[in-house]
Amino acid sequence: xxxxxxxxxxxxxxxxxxxxxxxxxxxxxxxxxxxxxxxxxxxxxxxxxxxxxxxxxxxxxxxxxxxxxxxxxxxxxxxxxxxxxxxxxxxxxxxxxxxxxxxxxxxxxxxxxxxxxxxxxxxxxxxxxxxxxxxxxxxxxxxxxxxxxxxxxxxxxxxxxxxxxxxxxxxxxxxxxxxxxxxxxxxxxxxxxxxxxxxxxxxxxxxxxxxxxxxxxxxxxxxxxxxxxxxxxxxxxxxxxxxxxxxxxxxxxxxxxxxxxxxxxxxxxxxxxxxxxxxxxxxxxxxxxxxxxxxxxxxxxxxxxxxxxxxxxxxxx
Amino acid sequence: xxxxxxxxxxxxxxxxxxxxxxxxxxxxxxxxxxxxxxxxxxxxxxxxxxxxxxxxxxxxxxxxxxxxxxxxxxxxxxxxxxxxxxxxxxxxxxxxxxxxxxxxxxxxxxxxxxxxxxxxxxxxxxxxxxxxxxxxxxxxxxxxxxxxxxxxxxxxxxxxxxxxxxxxxxxxxxxxxxxxxxxxxxxxxxxxxxxxxxxxxxxxxxxxxxxxxxxxxxxxxxxxxxxxxxxxxxxxxxxxxxxxxxxxxxxxxxxxx
Ligand code: SF4
Ligand code: SF4
Ligand code: SF4
Ligand code: SF4
Numbered sequence: 001x002x003x004x005x006x007x008x009x010x011x012x013x014x015x016x017x018x019x020x021x022x023x024x025x026x027x028x029x030x031x032x033x034x035x036x037x038x039x040x041x042x043x044x045x046x047x048x049x050x051x052x053x054x055x056x057x058x059x060x061x062x063x064x065x066x067x068x069x070x071x072x073x074x075x076x077x078x079x080x081x082x083x084x085x086x087x088x089x090x091x092x093x094x095x096x097x098x099x100x101x102x103x104x105x106x107x108x109x110x111x112x113x114x115x116x117x118x119x120x121x122x123x124x125x126x127x128x129x130x131x132x133x134x135x136x137x138x139x140x141x142x143x144x145x146x147x148x149x150x151x152x153x154x155x156x157x158x159x160x161x162x163x164x165x166x167x168x169x170x171x172x173x174x175x176x177x178x179x180x181x182x183x184x185x186x187x188x189x190x191x192x193x194x195x196x197x198x199x200x201x202x203x204x205x206x207x208x209x210x211x212x213x214x215x216x217x218x219x220x221x222x223x224x225x226x227x228x229x230x231x232x233x234x235x236x237x238x239x240x241x242x243x244x245x246x247x248x249x250x251x252x253x254x255x256x257x258x259x260x261x262x263x264x265x266x267x268x269x270x271x272x273x274x275x276x277x278x279x280x281x282x283x284x285x286x287x288x289x290x291x292x293x294x295x296x297x298x299x300x301x302x303x304x305x306x307x308x309x310x311x312x313x314x315x316x317x
Numbered sequence: 318x319x320x321x322x323x324x325x326x327x328x329x330x331x332x333x334x335x336x337x338x339x340x341x342x343x344x345x346x347x348x349x350x351x352x353x354x355x356x357x358x359x360x361x362x363x364x365x366x367x368x369x370x371x372x373x374x375x376x377x378x379x380x381x382x383x384x385x386x387x388x389x390x391x392x393x394x395x396x397x398x399x400x401x402x403x404x405x406x407x408x409x410x411x412x413x414x415x416x417x418x419x420x421x422x423x424x425x426x427x428x429x430x431x432x433x434x435x436x437x438x439x440x441x442x443x444x445x446x447x448x449x450x451x452x453x454x455x456x457x458x459x460x461x462x463x464x465x466x467x468x469x470x471x472x473x474x475x476x477x478x479x480x481x482x483x484x485x486x487x488x489x490x491x492x493x494x495x496x497x498x499x500x501x502x503x504x505x506x507x508x509x510x511x512x513x514x515x516x517x518x519x520x521x522x523x524x525x526x527x528x529x530x531x532x533x534x535x536x537x538x539x540x541x542x543x544x545x546x547x548x549x550x551x552x553x554x555x556x557x558x559x560x561x562x563x564x565x566x567x568x569x570x571x572x573x574x
Contacts (some may be wrong), residue, residue: 031490049490059486215530217502218478222485236462239347248486253478254528269528304493304502304537 001158003181004167004174008152012040014173015084022080025055035083042085044149047128047296051090051225052083056113057097063109063232063244074243076112084147085122089134089296091142093225094119096292100228109246118162121146127190131297133310135190138290148185157181193295194314198282202274206316211270213305218250220299221276226292229256251275277309321370321468324356325400326390328383329410329437330376333454334401335359338373341457348461351468369394371467373450374440377403377410381433384443391444398463399439399446402453406524406556407439409453414438415553415563439558448473452508453522453555459507476507479526480519484510492518496541498551503529524556531562 006014015038018024023037030036032049065072086094101110121143127134144163148155156174158164167174221227231249236242249256252272257265266272276299284292300308327335339360341348352371356364372394378384391397402408413436426434440446450459459476466473480501484491487510492499499518501510505526512519525531531552538548552563 031495034488034490050488054488059488213533215481215502215533216479216526216528217481219481219485219491222482236458236465238344239351239461239465250478250482253482255476255478269530302491304491305533 001160001164002167003177003179004156004158005177006147006154006156006174008154010173011042011154014170015042016040017170017173018082018084022082024082024084025052026084035085038084044085044122044128047087047089047132047298047301049223049298049302051093051223051296051298052086053090053093053097053225053227055081055083056094056110056117057101057228057230057248058109058113059248061109061246063246065243066241068240076109078112078115080116082118082120084120086119086143087122087124087128087296088139088141089132089137089294090225091119091121092137092139092294093296095140095142096226096290096294097228099288118166119143119145120163121159123148123186124188125149126188129297129301131300131308132190132295133193133297134295135188136192136195137293137295139294146181148181155179155181155185190295191310192314193281193293193310195281198278198313201313201316202278204316206312207270207274210307210309210312211273213307214252214269214273215304216252216269216272217304218252219302219304221250221252222248223298223302224280225296225298226280226294231255251279277313320351320353322355322368323352324354324364324366324369324372324390324394325359326356326372326374326386327359328374328376328386328440329379330401330403332359332375334375334403337401337454337457338460341461344461348464351464366390367393371396371398373398373400374404375400377407377437377439378435378443379410379437381435384435387440387443396447396467397440397444398448398450399441400450400460401455402451402522402524402555404440404446405449405451405559407437407558408522408555410437411439411558412553415549415557442558449475449524451505451523456508476505477526478506480504480506480508480510480513480523482506483508484513484519486510487514489513493537493541498538498541498543498547500534500551502537503531503534504556520551520555522555524559529560531560 015024019038025035026038026042027033027048028036028041029043033043033046034048034050035052062074064074101107123146141159144160146157146159155177158167229249230246233245233247234242235245254264266275280293281291300306325335325338355369356366358364372390374397378387399405450463463473483506484501492513497518500521501519503525504519504521505523508523535548552560557563
């Protein structure tokens with residue numbers, strides 16, 4: 001669909017002009033890197049600490065309100081958003097979330113947030129940190145435009161009709177390039193997760209080192225761009241008013257499997273720790289034919305004790 | 318429907334937890350209508366402490382009078398709720414378990430010979446506690462939800478995810494990454510990560526989660542460069558009595574954590 005160039009010096013002007021139409025979320029460094037509406041700065045020094053997931057599968061979604069005896073359904077509202085600088089692990093993760101919230105289930109709240117989004121990718125030239133292991137995790141193209149960073153310019157690949165329309169509208173910034181994006185442009189080298197039937201190594205003693213360092217703090221699942229679990233809560237504002245909310249949940253805590261009679265299916269930390277990893281790289285594949293995990297490495301980078309489960313798994317012979 | 322007979326009591330404490338009940342602002346009158354307040358010495362002159370369905374007990378046992386009152390109330394109520402950190406963990410007053418090994422009551426209370434001092438301890442050291450509403454102070458919302466739940470005849474749910482869960486829901490970066498000694502990973506949440514939202518690390522006022530990984534928490538703090546004394550102080554300030562392993566971890570000189 002065509003390749004264009006944008007001089008690096010023009011990037012900020014382009015983003016500023018683009019922001020006039022609707023908010024453009026870019027990675028910004030504060031206490032951590034997160035996607036926020038463009039405000040003059042942008043940070044590619046590392047992968048974003050917070051993935052873009054929270055903008056679609058939101059942390060807290062109000063499903064209904066109650067006011068005395070009255071139930072009021074909350075209709076999801078939707079607004080136009082552009083995301084710039086999304087790396088491929090997160091684009092693929094979004095595709096996986098779409099397959100859950102839009103294909104397998106029709107989730108109106110997700111759909112409302114997801115509608116009207118334009119995704120502009122950023123192709124890593126080198127791994128942003130040492131925890132990445134996306135190589136071999138089956139990353140896919142799922143963006144409207146893809147930016148490849150070069151010394152003095154960006155190569156901009158048009159990958160969808162929406163992307164083409166965007167270029168057309170802001171054509172003055174872009175020059176048509178006489179080039180095709182090749183496999184060499186796309187290639188980046190990260191470490192790899194050794195794929196195999198993980199069921200066969202569930203009981204391997206090598207996992208113990210990881211289990212013992214785990215705090216069951218839920219940072220890994222919260223920061224994971226693919227984790228999609230939630231729970232429903234009724235919250236009282238006053239005695240008569242309140243809301244039913246859906247809130248992110250995590251398989252790392254006992255509450256996740258607690259049922260009537262206070263029975264917990266995964267009482268031991270070991271089983272919770274392994275469940276996350278196994279759901280990401282084994283169970284999900286058994287059900288859906290592809291791995292849920294995209295190899296972004298956030299569950300290691302955000303872990304207070306940096307439990308490198310990929311190294312553990314790779315070492316098991 | 319007969320109303321639940323409820324009592325609110327305070328033994329040694331700052332009364333802040335009872336204030337959390339009173340400060341339900343717009344809701345207080347509605348709340349009080351749902352139940353029959355048999356006793357609330359803090360705000361009521363006439364109190365009947367004979368039969369209760371639910372008693373909310375604030376404070377810890379620090380005197381013999383506290384103990385007697387607690388034992389008596391326990392006998393007279395079907396359900397006893399530890400309201401707030403003092404009742405739940407002993408909070409700051411129970412710090413004495415970890416510092417003064419001798420009793421200095423004779424110096425502190427030289428002029429008041431009537432003070433009968435006991436080692437300050439949470440109420441579950443003396444009686445069976447049915448529910449805990451943790452926190453210093455407990456959250457107003459939690460108190461409200463608890464009351465409404467029992468009035469409806471349901472079993473209250475306690476929140477036992479760590480503070481980190483709610484911290485992430487509030488969009489915070491992790492304070493451990495900037496070397497602040499945050500106890501969030503081992504502390505029971507439900508507070509909406511209010512301290513971290515305000516930039517302060519978690520001090521553990523709601524007590525440890527039931528599977529707090531204490532050795533790993535200590536390792537994290539040591540890697541941040543904190544000494545054992547600092548770590549001990551932090552861990553025991555609000556909930557030392559609920560972490561029996563602390564003693565071993567922080568007093569054992571050979572500890573390699
Ligand atoms: S499991 Fe870890 S590496 Fe895989 S997508 Fe989630 S955060 Fe990224
Ligand atoms: S890893 Fe855990 S929290 Fe994440 S999607 Fe799977 S079950 Fe849910
Ligand atoms: S982030 Fe690390 S310590 Fe926390 S639950 Fe996940 S694996 Fe365990
Ligand atoms: S700041 Fe504290 S509570 Fe928040 S995620 Fe980090 S350790 Fe947990």
